[in-house]
Amino acid sequence: MSDRGGQGLLARPPRARGRDALERQKLLQFRGHSVTWLVPLLTLVAIAFVDFNTSGEFRIVSWCVFVAAIAAALCGVWTTALFAVLAVATYIGADAAWPYQYREGPADFVLVLIGGILSVLAAAVRVRDERRMLHMRHIAETTRRTVLRPLPDGWGGLDHAAVYLAADADARMGGDFYDIQPGPHGTRVLLGDVQGKGLGAVEAAAALLGTFREAGYHEADLATVAERLEVRMRRHRGHTTALGGADNDRFATAVLLGFPEEERGVVDVVLFGHEAPLAAGPGGVRRLPHAGGLPLGLAELTSGEPPPVLRAAVAPEETLLLVTDGVTEARDRDGAFYPLADDVAAGLAREPRTAEPGRLVAYVRDRTLRHCGGALIDDTTIFAVRRRGAGSTRGDRGGGAEGDARGTGGDERPVRGRLQT
Incomplete structure (x- = not known):
């Protein structure tokens, strides 16, 4: 797992040591020395x-x-x-x-x-x-840090925190992916889950992240970023299939967020067959507006168009919570799914500071593991982001701006002329 928000509540990546590798396998130690x-x-x-x-x-x-x-x-x-x-x-x-x-x-x-x-x-x-x-x-750790690159504190003008838990503890890497990309057109956030396991899923995740980092920076329209991701998934699938792989039916669910520069109190949302993000704040928990959309790589089954872009108002104190199905599909002994929204609402009622990204991620991680008894059946990613306030330190945004978010309504409206539902 990793601490992306610098909150001190999440475990940090293991540090490299110069001593012999066996020193990390000692069973008994006294004052730092093996006995x-x-x-x-x-x-x-x-x-x-x-x-x-x-x-x-x-x-x-x-x-x-x-x-x-x-x-x-x-x-x-x-x-x-x-x-x-x-x-x-x-x-x-x-x-x-x-x-x-x-x-x-x-x-x-x-x-x-x-x-x-x-x-x-x-x-x-x-x-x-x-x-x-x-x-x-x-x-495996190097690969994980290459695909899921470390994110500096305040990167893209966002407070953020993340935890990644691989269902296979030895593998340390699966098909879940996430990233923040600041740029001259605002900050974009991507979280997703590639269908399947193994190196094929990791390769697909790396391909999508590479496209996101470039398109998220250069493209002014979030809808264009979504189109680029859809095309990249199909191209990657065609390439691996031509090499004799079994990826001809691989796809990825994802959620793409855009924090526009021109309006501080809103967020743009594109869903590719993924759970809609939750907005958690002092007022409780609500699900952001969402429209139906197929996973990445499957748009050709319908019109070939990517899902629509919806815009929603977000209050300054609200944190957006994004999770993969390792959380939403976690089951207890009776087979009941983890009630994410209700549990987060209960946690906020007990402690309003749970809405802070680091605390929120740590809370959901601990509650998910408790619900399923520590037996994760799928890779699990928990990612929380919110805009920084006026007094926060800026990350390197490549054209970002600071200031308090404005607007607290729960409405949504069409973005850039697209028909929204």
């Missing part, structure tokens, strides 16, 4: 102590073979080799201290020796696999 070596050491001391303080008929010194095996499961290769040597030395010393008739003999010595060698080999295999796993996680 996993204590487990095999205490085991070795306990075996020697018990063997020395029991009768000759009950000898356990051959249990030293377990010491290196425990080290192999917890420690590095060289530490395991050290404990293998200590186990052999302890066996020789402890066995020699007993009279000849009570000694375990060479057979158990060979057992401890071979067990130590095998433990060192097992530790080497484990360390190699752990390093490979950490390398793959690093690649």
